Structures are given as C-alpha cells and as structure tokens.
Amino acid sequence: MSELHRAHNFNAGPAVLPLEVLQQAQAEMLDFKGTGMSVMEISHRSKEFEAVIATAETDLRDLLNIPSNYKVMFLQGGATLQFAMLPMNLRSAGSADYIVTGSWSKTALKESQKLGTSRIAASTEKEGFNSIPAAYDLDPKAAYLYYCANETIHGVEFPTEPVAPSGVPLVCDTSSDFISRPLDVSKYGVLFAGVQKNAGPSGVTVVIVRDDLLERTPSNLPVMLDYKTLAESKSLHNTPPCFGIYMVGLVFQWAKKLGGLAEVQKLNQQKANLLYKTIDESGGFYRGHAQPGARSLMNVPFRLPTEELEEAFAKEGAKKKLIGLKGHRSVGGIRASIYNALTIESIQALTDYMKEFQKNHG
Ligand SMILES: *Cc1c(COP(=O)(O)O)cnc(C)c1O
Numbered sequence: 001m002s003e004l005h006r007a008h009n010f011n012a013g014p015a016v017l018p019l020e021v022l023q024q025a026q027a028e029m030l031d032f033k034g035t036g037m038s039v040m041e042i043s044h045r046s047k048e049f050e051a052v053i054a055t056a057e058t059d060l061r062d063l064l065n066i067p068s069n070y071k072v073m074f075l076q077g078g079a080t081l082q083f084a085m086l087p088m089n090l091r092s093a094g095s096a097d098y099i100v101t102g103s104w105s106k107t108a109l110k111e112s113q114k115l116g117t118s119r120i121a122a123s124t125e126k127e128g129f130n131s132i133p134a135a136y137d138l139d140p141k142a143a144y145l146y147y148c149a150n151e152t153i154h155g156v157e158f159p160t161e162p163v164a165p166s167g168v169p170l171v172c173d174t175s176s177d178f179i180s181r182p183l184d185v186s187k188y189g190v191l192f193a194g195v196q197k198n199a200g201p202s203g204v205t206v207v208i209v210r211d212d213l214l215e216r217t218p219s220n221l222p223v224m225l226d227y228k229t230l231a232e233s234k235s236l237h238n239t240p241p242c243f244g245i246y247m248v249g250l251v252f253q254w255a256k257k258l259g260g261l262a263e264v265q266k267l268n269q270q271k272a273n274l275l276y277k278t279i280d281e282s283g284g285f286y287r288g289h290a291q292p293g294a295r296s297l298m299n300v301p302f303r304l305p306t307e308e309l310e311e312a313f314a315k316e317g318a319k320k321k322l323i324g325l326k327g328h329r330s331v332g333g334i335r336a337s338i339y340n341a342l343t344i345e346s347i348q349a350l351t352d353y354m355k356e357f358q359k360n361h362g
Contacts, residue, residue, distance in 0.1 A: 008346040010336045011324035012152055012299065013176065013197040018341040021250040039246045044239050052242075053235065056249030063252060063261055066185050066208060071231040073207040074245050079104075079175045079194035082205060083111035086146070086171060086190065087118070089217045089227045094143040097121040099136065099162060102129045102151025103330060104173060112146075121145065129154040132294045140165040144189055150177035150296050152197065153328040155289055155335065157296035161187055169213060177298050178206070179255055180340055181265035189213050198298065198339045200248035203241040255340065264340055265297075271338050271347045272297040278351040285358045289333070301327055301335040310334055313357055322350055 009016035032039045033048055042048055057072045066072065075081075086108075087096060095117040098109040101124050112118045119142070122133035129151065138145065145164040149172050150157040157177060161184075164170040169189020178193035185191065190209050196202035209227055217228040223237060224230075230237055235245075255264055276295060279286040279302055289301040304310045310333055314326040327333035336350060 007321045007323045008349050009323050009342065010338065010346075010350070012328070012335060012337040013194075014202050015197055015324075015337055015339050016341045016346075017200070017247075018251065018254045021247065021254050021341075024250055025247060040243045042242075044236060044242050049242055052246050052249055053240070056245055056252060059249065059252035059256060060179075060206070063179060063255055064183055064185055064208075069211050070185060071209050071211055071214070073209070073227070073230050074235045074240055074248070075205045075207055075230060076203065076241055078202070078205055079173055079192060080107075080111075082173070082192045082207065083108040084115065085225050085227065086144070086192075087112045087115045088221060088225055090169070090171070090190070090213060091116055091143040092216060092218070094141065095119055095139060097139050097142040097145045097168075099123075099133060099145070099147040100125060101132060101148060101156055101158075102154035103328075104151055104153070104175070105146070105148040108146060108148070108173060124156075128289075130156060130289055130294065131291045132156060132158055136162060138165050138168075140168070142168050144169045144171045146171045146173075148173040148175075150174070150180075150298050152176040152299050152337075153301070153331060153335075155296040155299045155301040156294040157290075157298065159293065169210065176337075176339075177296070179252070179261060179264065180268055180298055182261040195244070195248050195251075197337075198341075199251045201244050204244040204248050206248070251341075267344070268297045268338070268340065271342065271344055272300070274344075274347050274351055275300050275336060275338065278354050282354070282358055282362075285362045286354065289331075298339055299335060299337045301331065301333055303333040307332065309361055312361070316357065317350075317353060320349070320353060322353055 029038050097119050099122050100106050100109055100120055109118055119139055121138050122136045124131050124133055145168050147162055171190045174191050175193045176197040178198045180198055192207045195204045214228040214231055217226055258264055279288045287303045317325050325334050327335040
C-alpha cells in the first residue's frame, strides 16, 4: 500500500502512529524473530516475549531517564482505571489533593471521592478550563497531590509541574503528553499514561511508581488492583496485553532514533507554533480555547464564528483526508490533536486548509 493513502490523522485517541512502526509491525507480523508465529501467538512466558517487555522497559527508562528506584509497569484498564487504583494504593485513611484543570482531572477527582477523602487544591472550572491555576491551596499532610499534565479535551498543558509540599508525592496523569517532551521523573511519586494518545494502540497503560510508595499498598486489595504485586511480577502476574506492549516498544525505539525526547519536543514545538500562528493571525476567525500561557502542544481546540461553520470545516476537511477535527462532544468546536507521530506535512496541510476555508467563508 502506498504512503499516499495515509490520512492526515488528527484523532484524539486512538491516534496516529509512526508509519515506520506500522511497517515494522507489518513486516514482522507472520514470523516474529524466526519463531514462525506472530507476536500475538507466542507465550507471554517465552524468552522472545520476555525480551519484548524488557526492551520496552529499558528503552522507556532511557527516554525518560527514569531513576533506578522507580518501577515501570505495563497494565490494562486504561488511564481510567488508574483514577481508582491510585487512591486505593496510595491514600490509606488520609486525604488526597486534586488540581482540577479539565475533564480528565475532574473525572479522576470524582472517582477518588467514591473511595475516600479528596480535596480540591485548585480548580479552573469557573473560567471554563482554559488556564493553569495561579495558586494552590495545598494540604501539607495530603497522601498525594494529583494533576493532569495535559488536558486532552480542553487543550491546556502545564508548562512545568506544580510543586507539592515536602513529603507529599506528586501524581500525574500524563496520558496525552507522554513521551512528548523530557520530564524529571525524580519529582514524581507516580506517573501514568494510557498509551493510545501518543505512544501506541489502546490496551496498555504505563505506570511509573517510586518504589517506597509500594509499601503503602493495603494487603487486602484484589491482586489486579495491587501496585506492589504487579510491580514485583514485572507486569507478568497474569497475561499482559502482549501485542500492545510490543507496539509501544516499537514506538519507544522510534522516539530514540529521532534523537530522544529533547528532539521530539523540538518537532512538537515547531508543529504547534505553526498551528497557533495560523489561529492568531486569522483576525479572530479562529479562536483558540486555551490562554496563551497554558496552550497544549498536543491538543489544539479552537472555535469558528458559528457552529454551522465548524460543522462545515470538519466535513470539508474530511474530504481532503484531514481526519478527526470535530471537537469533543462535551465542548464542541474543532480540535486538532497533533501528537508525536503526526508529521509537519500534516500540519502544513491543515494550516493551508484553514487559510483556504477562511478565504471562502470569512
Ligand atoms: C484519554 C485520557 C484518559 C482516559 O484514558 P482511557 O485509556 O480511555 O481510560 C485519561 N486521562 C487523559 C489525560 C486522557 O487523555
């Protein structure tokens, strides 16, 4: 199949994957490393699969420079299951602090409130989730401080991580900006990401935990919710999502080949600049949702003058193979997700289309 048939894929997740990764998976599909089987057909206890998962972990450790006192897990249940697993493992009888900057952190807070005590350390909901909080009301005894690095639906991203009180672990949902930029893992207690936004197919959630926090896991948790057991078994307590882990591993190798996360970030910055510039220079025809200091490099929601124009924009775009531009059903408008694997050519196609559409309808 020709490369020419690939769409300009602005889907929010599952989302675009690197063409090279898909081609490698295709080439290895029928005979993985001389086994005469696909990676989906071999035992998760085989030496071939053990190498797949070990290499994926090593490559992620390289990319994010993960210190040795952190465990890496490849789990199932999506980022959404982490909304519950976190408080189950980390909170005991205490209270946890949540920074609410969009739909995902709000959902995480709600899930956590079902299971125990949670406080809102800051919320930008009244202003329509378009900024990063200017100040926090922090509990110095909190079990952890939770935030979402990049709100996928509202398109707001923290330029730097919030600072937790001393002794309070910082916990981060990094699903939609995972491996999009360098990160100082040592500032965190837990980081987690559903990989289908930026790093693979759905079905795998990466969880990175500082190992002293594993001592907090209560002994009565069901085993599939128990960080300590899952970490100690190296994600192989039961059958893991083998094919997904293989794919995530290929994406990690691809990011390393690009030169690592500093290089990946440069490309992402270039792409985002091009798109935001087009919005800013449209004389108000296109209006970005996030305030400039909170703009996401990964998800760019924006509005047009009317809902009719927004609908036409998404529809006509799809005819030009610009796919996935309709905004999330909860906020409407247009959203372009521009993850790592989206090429600069796709951004160029989008910004050309935006200018043409404005000329015809502005
Ligand atoms: C998509 C998303 C989730 C939910 O992920 P699932 O894997 O579908 O559970 C949570 N947080 C963020 C930031 C997301 O983008």
